[in-house]
Amino acid sequence: MNAPNRYELFVLEDGEKPVEVSEDTKIPNAATIKVVKQDHTLANMIRAQLLAMPEVLFAGYKVPHPLHPYFLIKIQTDGTITPTAILEQACTKLIGQMAALETKFKREFSFKEVEPTEGQDVYGTVGADGAGGGAWSSGRDYLDF
Known part of the structure; x- marks a missing residue:
């Protein structure tokens, strides 16, 4: 088979x-x-974060070949900041978002160990009148409890 060994895809x-x-x-x-030893997952997240920043005029990526584990990302800014500096800011924001997501994810699974008492809904999906809606109808996220 022409595919490289699995470890070659992520070990520098x-x-x-x-x-x-x-x-x-x-x-x-x-x-x-x-960016070497990465794939579409990271490339797409970085591209999306860059496009959300007002200083970025263009951001796009490509993976030249699936057997070569790298991607190329092209960034054009409006001139108020360099492409490398905006990439660094975007990565910092992504790290913060992933840390917040991890916290929410761990908190959600900590609810799994909580046993609801009779008539109590841990996730807030049942309203006080017993009908569906609960926290969803009030605009709150179920992670905000």
Whole structure:
């Protein structure tokens, strides 16, 4: 089979750089960043976070070939910030979002160990009148209890 060994898809070799930046000479305030040993999962999250930032004019990525574990992300900014600095900010925001998601996820599974008493709904899906809705109809998220 032509596929590389599984560990080669995520383990950096000696001297291999995880990120390489090359400034774009034809487009102002643009750069192409090569991220090694990652795939669509990280690339799409970074792209989406970059597009949510007002300083970014363009952000897109491509995976040149599925057997080569890297992606290229191109970023163009409005000139108030460099592409590498905005990428760093986007990654910092993503790390914060993932930490918050992890906290909510762990908190949700801590509710699994709580046994509801008679007539009590731990997740707030039943209203006080016994009908459906509960916290959902009030606009609160079930993680906000």
